[in-house]
Amino acid sequence: MIPLRARALEFHNAPVGQADVVRVSLSPERPEVVRAQEGYVVGAEAVPNGFAWYLLASADDLVRLPGNAQAVVAPDQTKFLGQGDVIAVDPKRKALRVLYRRCSPYNHFLLTERCNNYCLMCSQPPRDVEDGWIVDEILRAIPLVSRDAIEIGFTGGEPTLLGERFLELVQAAASHLPRTALHILSNGRQFADGRLAAKLASIGHHDLMLGIPLYSDLAHLHDHVVQADGAYDETVRGILALKASSVRVEIRVVLQAQTVGRLPNLARFISRNLLFVDHVALMGLEPTGFARANLEAIWADPVDYANELSAAVRILAGAGIRTSVYNSQLCVMPTEVRPYARRSISDWKQTYLPECENCTSKQECAGFFASVTHARSRGIRPI
Numbered sequence: 001m002i003p004l005r006a007r008a009l010e011f012h013n014a015p016v017g018q019a020d021v022v023r024v025s026l027s028p029e030r031p032e033v034v035r036a037q038e039g040y041v042v043g044a045e046a047v048p049n050g051f052a053w054y055l056l057a058s059a060d061d062l063v064r065l066p067g068n069a070q071a072v073v074a075p076d077q078t079k080f081l082g083q084g085d086v087i088a089v090d091p092k093r094k095a096l097r098v099l100y101r102r103c104s105p106y107n108h109f110l111l112t113e114r115c116n117n118y119c120l121m122c123s124q125p126p127r128d129v130e131d132g133w134i135v136d137e138i139l140r141a142i143p144l145v146s147r148d149a150i151e152i153g154f155t156g157g158e159p160t161l162l163g164e165r166f167l168e169l170v171q172a173a174a175s176h177l178p179r180t181a182l183h184i185l186s187n188g189r190q191f192a193d194g195r196l197a198a199k200l201a202s203i204g205h206h207d208l209m210l211g212i213p214l215y216s217d218l219a220h221l222h223d224h225v226v227q228a229d230g231a232y233d234e235t236v237r238g239i240l241a242l243k244a245s246s247v248r249v250e251i252r253v254v255l256q257a258q259t260v261g262r263l264p265n266l267a268r269f270i271s272r273n274l275l276f277v278d279h280v281a282l283m284g285l286e287p288t289g290f291a292r293a294n295l296e297a298i299w300a301d302p303v304d305y306a307n308e309l310s311a312a313v314r315i316l317a318g319a320g321i322r323t324s325v326y327n328s329q330l331c332v333m334p335t336e337v338r339p340y341a342r343r344s345i346s347d348w349k350q351t352y353l354p355e356c357e358n359c360t361s362k363q364e365c366a367g368f369f370a371s372v373t374h375a376r377s378r379g380i381r382p383i
């Protein structure tokens, strides 16, 4: 796993106050005008002047810096930093956070930790905290993201709880990244009355997709999974409102014990009532956060729901809905489902087992979440 957050050992000449957001440079040749918004990773060569921050692997290099240079010593982190990454240097919290990795196709910005659902398998358990500073930080990061980025994501918590600030972030992504797709994970509830959906649509983002979880065709089952009465009704109305405003929607279904038995029923419900959605993703469980705590109650071995998964894929694909299976290992899914599987686990948290070394399908297989120590199918075998 690549550490995206490191406790920085030492700060030098650091201002007090909010974190500084800078782009990483490995090159001493950068134009003077951009150096003021960049952090330079100090290597063996002569250290150039003018960068906002100097990022060091060792405190021994401090003597090589220009006078009064702002510097942070973070040995664990500097070796993973690449040209064009975006980081937050945070003297107050004694931390260095990687906000964007240029070489990765998986870049998600967590907008808030607050949420109005409390899902049994939430991988990012919500916290009711005042975290508006996160939005400020991301608004400073977005202009520094590479214009070549294929896609970025917004996640949470529930991003739409930010209201106007959520829209401000979408607008920033649209303005600064005119060729980059934006994928937003939301429970969809705030869109139910249509007003927020219309405002979002009016931004006119060039390539926007909302990923919204729907766990069952039965309202009470969905509400149980998300631990919120009335959530199902709002989520379905939210999906309808977004589509009515011409915002693209992906339905996300996490494959877990409470709901997997009715997966074909859910597929049938979607194909009859929500046929116009743009994508359905059937997703293996990420065993972290609440999912880890509730693992015994929610974990289902993929070999035990193979028939339901096959049937659901057949129904959805047969209805002409673009369908994918995420976060699942090829060897434990039926052969007919494998063409729908995607290598979906972010590179920084993806891993394989020793038995995968002899597998001819490893390059196509999603592998495992690095956090997987308990939830592992009994059917894992090299192909």
Ligand code: SF4
Pocket (backbone or CB within 6 Å): 329, 330, 331, 332, 352, 353, 355, 356, 359, 360, 361, 362, 365, 366, 367, 380, 381, 382, 383
């Ligand atoms: S053996 Fe490993 S790499 Fe091969 S399909 Fe199974 S999980 Fe994937």
